Amino acid sequence: MQKHTFTISLFAGIFLLTVLAQFGVINQYLVSVIMLMGVNIILSTSLNLVNGYMGEFSCGHGGFMCVGAYVSSVVTVLCFSKNHILGAPLLPPSLALLAFPLALAAGAAVAAVAGLVVAIPSFKTRGDYLAIITLAANYIVISAIDNMEIIGGPRGFMGMNATVNGMEGLLDIPWMLLWVLSGTVFTVWLLRRFVSSTLGKGVPAIAQDEIAAEIMSVDTNRMKLIAFMLSSGLAGLAGGLFAHILGYVNPHSFDIMKSTEVMVMVYLGGMGSLSGATLSAILFTVLLEVLRPLEIWKWVVIPLLLILLMQFRPEGIMGNKELSDLFPKLKKYYSFK
Amino acid sequence: MEFFQHILNALQFGSFYALIALGYTLVYGVLRLINFAHGDIFMVGAYIAYFVAVLLLGGEGMHGLGLSPALTLAITVPVTMILTSLVGVTLERTMYRPLRRKGADRLYVVITALMAGLMLENGNLALLGASRKSFPELMEKVVWTFGGVSVTNLKVVVIVAAIVVFVLLEFIVTKTKIGMAMRGISYDKFAIPLMGIPLDTIIVVTFILGSSMAGLAGILYAMSYPILEPYMGALIGWKAFIAAVVGGIGDIRGAIVGGFLLGFIEIGVVAVFPSTLRDLFAFSVLLGILWLKPTGLFGVAQTTKI
Numbered sequence: 001m002q003k004h005t006f007t008i009s010l011f012a013g014i015f016l017l018t019v020l021a022q023f024g025v026i027n028q029y030l031v032s033v034i035m036l037m038g039v040n041i042i043l044s045t046s047l048n049l050v051n052g053y054m055g056e057f058s059c060g061h062g063g064f065m066c067v068g069a070y071v072s073s074v075v076t077v078l079c080f081s082k083n084h085i086l087g088a089p090l091l092p093p094s095l096a097l098l099a100f101p102l103a104l105a106a107g108a109a110v111a112a113v114a115g116l117v118v119a120i121p122s123f124k125t126r127g128d129y130l131a132i133i134t135l136a137a138n139y140i141v142i143s144a145i146d147n148m149e150i151i152g153g154p155r156g157f158m159g160m161n162a163t164v165n166g167m168e169g170l171l172d173i174p175w176m177l178l179w180v181l182s183g184t185v186f187t188v189w190l191l192r193r194f195v196s197s198t199l200g201k202g203v204p205a206i207a208q209d210e211i212a213a214e215i216m217s218v219d220t221n222r223m224k225l226i227a228f229m230l231s232s233g234l235a236g237l238a239g240g241l242f243a244h245i246l247g248y249v250n251p252h253s254f255d256i257m258k259s260t261e262v263m264v265m266v267y268l269g270g271m272g273s274l275s276g277a278t279l280s281a282i283l284f285t286v287l288l289e290v291l292r293p294l295e296i297w298k299w300v301v302i303p304l305l306l307i308l309l310m311q312f313r314p315e316g317i318m319g320n321k322e323l324s325d326l327f328p329k330l331k332k333y334y335s336f337k
Numbered sequence: 338m339e340f341f342q343h344i345l346n347a348l349q350f351g352s353f354y355a356l357i358a359l360g361y362t363l364v365y366g367v368l369r370l371i372n373f374a375h376g377d378i379f380m381v382g383a384y385i386a387y388f389v390a391v392l393l394l395g396g397e398g399m400h401g402l403g404l405s406p407a408l409t410l411a412i413t414v415p416v417t418m419i420l421t422s423l424v425g426v427t428l429e430r431t432m433y434r435p436l437r438r439k440g441a442d443r444l445y446v447v448i449t450a451l452m453a454g455l456m457l458e459n460g461n462l463a464l465l466g467a468s469r470k471s472f473p474e475l476m477e478k479v480v481w482t483f484g485g486v487s488v489t490n491l492k493v494v495v496i497v498a499a500i501v502v503f504v505l506l507e508f509i510v511t512k513t514k515i516g517m518a519m520r521g522i523s524y525d526k527f528a529i530p531l532m533g534i535p536l537d538t539i540i541v542v543t544f545i546l547g548s549s550m551a552g553l554a555g556i557l558y559a560m561s562y563p564i565l566e567p568y569m570g571a572l573i574g575w576k577a578f579i580a581a582v583v584g585g586i587g588d589i590r591g592a593i594v595g596g597f598l599l600g601f602i603e604i605g606v607v608a609v610f611p612s613t614l615r616d617l618f619a620f621s622v623l624l625g626i627l628w629l630k631p632t633g634l635f636g637v638a639q640t641t642k643i
Contacts, residue, residue, distance in 0.1 A: 057444065117624070125631035128371055132582045133627055135575065136620040143617035256575065260451060267448055299459035303452035310452075311435060314445040 014181045021174040031177055033289055035245050038180035039238045040281040042187045044265035045274055046234035051263065052271035052320070053195055054227050055207030057131040058118065060138030061235050062258035064111045066251060067141055068236020069243040072107030073160050074151060076100065076244070081162030089162070096166030100179070103163075104240040111236020112229040114141070119228035123221045126210075138259055145251040156250035160243055180241050187234050192274055194230065203227050204272065264306055269316050276318030283317075341486045343608050344601075349492045349561070351600025352499035356554035357577035358584070358592035359506060360547030366587035367519050367543045368437075370446050374428055374454035376574010378548050381457055382421040382555025383472075383565050384465075389413045389420075390473050410475040417556050418549040425548025426541055428453055434537065454574075461567040472563035495557050502550055503593045510589060515542055523587065576619070583623050585636030594634060599623070 021031045043061060050058045077083050079091045079099055091099060117137050122130050151157045167175040194200040202223040205213035214220050243249045261284075269280030291298040309316070324330050357379050364372045393402050393409040404412070432449050479490040510516035518539045521529045530536045558573075559565060580599040584591025599619060606618040627633070 057447070121624075121628050121631065125627070128365075128586065129582060129627060129631055129633070131371070132579055133624060136579060136624045136627075139575075139616055139620045140624065143614075143620065147611075147613050147617060256571070260455070263448070263451075296459055296463045300456055300463060303455040303459075306452045307432060307449050307456075310441070310445045310449045311432075314436075314439075314441050 010185060014178070014185070017181065018174060018178055021177050031174065032245065033285065035177055035180045035241075037282055037285040038184040039242045039245070040262075040265060040285050041184050041278050042234055042238040042241070043262045044269065044277040044281040044284075045188055045191050046231045046238070047262050048266050048269070048271065048274065048277040049191060049195070049203065049227055050231045051266050052273070052277070053203045053207060054224070055204075055271075056122065056126060057128070058134040058228075058231070059131055059256070059259050059263060060118070060134035060136075061231075061262045062254040062256065063134075063138035063141035064114055064232035064235040065239035065242070065258065066145065066249075066254035067114045068107035068111040068233075068239030069249045069254065070107075070145060070151060070157065070239075071110040071236070072103040072240030073157055073243045073249055075103040075106050076163040077157075077159040079103070079163070080166055081159040083159055093162070093166030093169055096163050097170055097175075100163055100167060100244075104179075104183070104237055107240035108233045108236040111239065112233030114236075115229045115232030116225075118232070119225045122224045122228060135256070138254075138256060142251045142255055154251065156248055158248040160249075161247040164244060164247070176241075176245055180245065183237055183241055187237065188274060188278060190234075191230075195274070199223075199226075207272075264302070267316055268306065268309065270318035270320060271316060272320035273316070273318040273322055275323040276316060276321075279323075280317060339608075343604050345486065345488060345492060347601040347604035348496050348597065349600070350603060351597035352495045353554055353558055353573065353596075354577045354580045354599050355499050355593045355596025356502060356550050356557070357574060358581035358596045359502065359589065360551045361578050361581040362584075362586055362589060362592040363506070363519075363543050363547040363550075365581070366523050366589075367540060368433075369443060369523070370433065371450065371578070371586075372428075372547070373447065373450040373578075374457060375547065375551060376570040376572075376577065377454040377457040378421060378425055378428075378570070379551040379555050379558075379574055379577075380461070380565075380567065380570025381424050382417060382548075382552035383559040383569065384461065384470070384555075385420045385424075385552065386413055386417040386556040386559050387470050387472055387565055389416050390475060394473050394475075406473075406475045406477070413475065414553070414556060418552040421552025421555065422545040422548040424457075425544040425551070429541060429544045434540075454571075458567050458571065465567070467566075470565040472559040472565060474563070475560060491557075491561055495561060498553065498557060499593070499596075502553065503589065506546065506550075507589050509546070515539065519543060579620070579623050583626050583633050585633030588633075588635040591633055591635035 017026075017034065020026045043065065047058065047061045050056050076096075076099070080089050080093055080096055082088055114137075117140075118130070118134050121133050125133070145151065146154045164176055195203060202213065202218040202220070205216065205218050206220055206223055210220055239254070265280050265284045266277055268284060269276030269278070287302065288298070291301060294301060318326065357375065360375050360378070361372060364370055364375070390409055390413050393404045393412060394406065395403045428450075432453055433446055436446050436449060476491060476494075481488045481490075508516075510519060518529070518534045519542075521532070521534065522536065522539055526536070558569075576599060577596065580595035581592045582595070583598065584593070584595025586592075602619050602622050603615050606615050610618070630636075
């Protein structure tokens with residue numbers, strides 16, 4: 001029984017949320033906060049693979065998110081909406097449901113390839129120098145999109161709502177909420193399976209001692225390639241979902257500020273802890289909404305909180321432990337593989 | 338002739354990057370800490386310069402003391418440098434030192450620095466509002482023309498300041514006792530206190546040197562581009578940091594070379610291509626350099642012993 005409790009409660013939770021959103025029990029604002037939460041969970045858990053489990057310092061996660069957001073948006077706009085540059089829709093709106101996950105996958109795939117920009121230099125260098133490479137990659141992505149007039153340049157890109165409307169035309173349920181929730185579950189499941197697999201054990205091995213890992217027959221270059229590409233690909237998935245939630249993307253919403261936000265979530269939750277990254281993403285999103293009345297002071301309070309955290313509990317909320325390690329009794333009720 | 342004009346502009350831009358990169362590299366050289374708040378210390382320096390100058394000069398709705406611009410400049414420069422270095426030392430005393438005492442991992446200090454930078458930026462925005470401040474003119478603009486190349490006196494001052502600061506710092510680090518202690522700390526942080534060298538004092542001196550250079554860069558930048566806004570430190574700070582890394586972080590010559598290199602790349606791109614491509618090219622070239630030479634131009638690869 002305990003083998004399945006987690007899965008069952010997860011799917012029951014998703015079902016319940018969808019039903020509640022469908023019948024308007026929870027309002028549109030709450031739904032959008034939940035969707036943002038999902039996107040943030042994807043971002044923080046995927047960055048946690050590199051910054052937490054692998055012990056690198058990647059500070060350009062926003063750039064990969066940007067790649068995913070733009071690629072999937074361009075695909076859906078090309079297929080389903082009228083754009084004065086990209087032309088008339090190629091496909092009828094009834095195919096939206098089929099094409100949307102493919103567009104998301106395309107965004108994730110291109111973002112994973114973009115991750116190569118960081119992965120290949122990481123063979124030779126690490127630490128501070130690799131941090132700069134990720135930073136430069138972030139700036140290059142933003143700057144490149146700024147200069148592409150065909151997708152709007154600095155003015156941003158829109159028209160993704162047609163796809164969402166197409167899906168709702170088929171069956172009127174909150175599709176985006178469903179997609180975000182399933183994307184989140186998929187990401188956490190994939191990362192959990194990866195880091196607990198025999199192959200994935202190589203990632204924390206690199207963090208502890210790269211040379212020792214090499215001697216122990218871990219192909220460090222291959223592990224780095226996989227970790228960086230997986231991490232940036234999932235960031236691309238988050239970007240695609242984010243773009244379709246808002247229906248509008250602008251390159252400057254993915255700049256270094258966004259990357260910092262994701263880093264805050266990772267370090268708040270604890271490096272090398274998936275449940276920590278998930279919890280901190282939820283906490284952070286809630287915190288942003290709760291502190292909204294403070295306006296700009298919000299961005300003074302949040303850094304201050306993190307500075308205090310670093311002083312008094314530098315390992316983050318969860319350290320490198322999972323929820324079931326901290327509360328062993330929970331194991332009675334669920335097992336999450 | 339246009340060519341020489343571009344070179345002059347590149348030298349001026351490079352000087353700003355170099356002055357800020359020096360602060361990054363000094364702190365990194367001693368503490369192995371990327372002081373991500375440094376770009377914002379530069380911004381605070383520019384704001385301090387603004388308030389000191391307005392206070393002394395008057396104008397902008399303030400009465401001030403009504404001093405002459407030349408005298409104001411003479412007072413503003415040292416006062417700003419002192420006040421800015423106070424900001425840097427405050428960060429070190431309140432945030433970095435407690436962490437160092439606890440023996441926290443380097444990463445936590447880096448995150449603290451990043452957050453301190455955000456706090457400075459947004460605290461400034463919250464306190465002073467989003468309106469931009471325009472810096473008063475402290476130096477009468479003189480334009481010299483040599484066969485089609487025009488040079489303002491301000492440009493000359495900026496370039497000369499960067500070179501003088503470089504020579505001064507190089508002297509301090511290589512020739513004085515304090516510099517020797519700084520190099521010692523970077524070599525072995527645990528043996529140095531055993532030799533009777535006050536670790537904390539030397540680190541404070543490092544922060545004073547780095548932050549006062551950022552303050553100087555702040556004044557010069559505010560005089561050259563007299564519009565101040567709270568986020569001005571972010572982009573230029575990140576770029577200067579990249580310049581420091583390309584030169585080989587921890588090396589003073591590297592910071593100067595990296596800063597000027599970045600200046601030349603940016604101006605070169607703007608001279609040939611549309612100016613929106615500036616960041617794209619600059620960062621791509623820097624990425625290429627780091628791909629080929631991962632420890633920067635002057636950096637020495639650290640060997641890890643098993």
